[in-house]
């Protein structure tokens with residue numbers, strides 16, 4: 001593009017300039033002509049023209065107004081490409097994705113400062129997705145593929161792991177971008193599951209349990225759950241006992257199945273408490 005403005009650090013503008021990496025991402029995205037594709041943060045279009053060539057329909061969401069206007073101009077005569085000039089954290093993704101009955105293929109080299117928030121938003125629309133190929137800061141990506149009982153294992157590992165098969169495509173070094181970031185990046189492939197990996201019951205409760213278990217990483221599970229909102233209604237000690245989970249363990253040692261068991265049991269206990277109006281504050 002002409003009249004290039006300096007990349008904006010505030011918008012995480014590290015543009016891909018490495019043809020090999022671009023090819024690897026496009027290959028991994030496995031785009032079929034019938035599939036609609038969403039690119040978040042197309043930037044200067046390193047991936048965009050490849051996506052436009054392959055996709056039956058391409059939607060771009062770009063927060064940088066100048067870049068969004070540039071893409072609009074580029075694709076003015078291409079009716080299959082639409083541009084949303086906006087913040088991916090503010091738009092209603094469910095509404096945008098409802099524009100096509102087909103499930104979407106999401107491709108993005110995400111701005112690092114908002115990547116975890118974007119992941120949660122995409123998690124919320126998992127049933128509308130066919131696949132995601134996302135570039136993330138390596139540290140964030142490592143968390144998503146971490147096994148239990150290691151420091152990288154956390155809220156995003158458990159929540160995203162419930163609904164996606166996640167695999168590593170390639171590690172990307174700083175020299176593949178302009179300007180170069182200070183850290184390595186990784187491209188991950190996310191394939192949504194048709195059923196959740198574990199039966200969690202109420203997903204809001206599951207999220208609440210997982211978030212509270214990791215809320216104080218140095219504290220025991222028992223202490224973490226005591227400060228969760230639901231512990232004013234039910235005893236977290238009883239919850240752990242019913243699940244046969246030792247409260248002295250730390251949240252990061254629990255498997256997805258154990259979190260699912262906690263969530264289902266919590267749901268039953270809350271149901272019983274609502275019926276009986278009873279409340280054991282013994283924690």
Ligand code: SAM
Pocket residue numbers: 011012013014015016017040041042043044045046047061062063064067086087088089108109110111112114
């Ligand atoms: N896809 C391009 C590439 O690979 O070269 C650009 C990637 S750059 C890391 C991130 C892009 O996301 C930038 O174009 C930036 O303007 C855009 N962006 C930043 N914050 C955004 C937000 N909240 N919503 C939508 N786009 C955003």
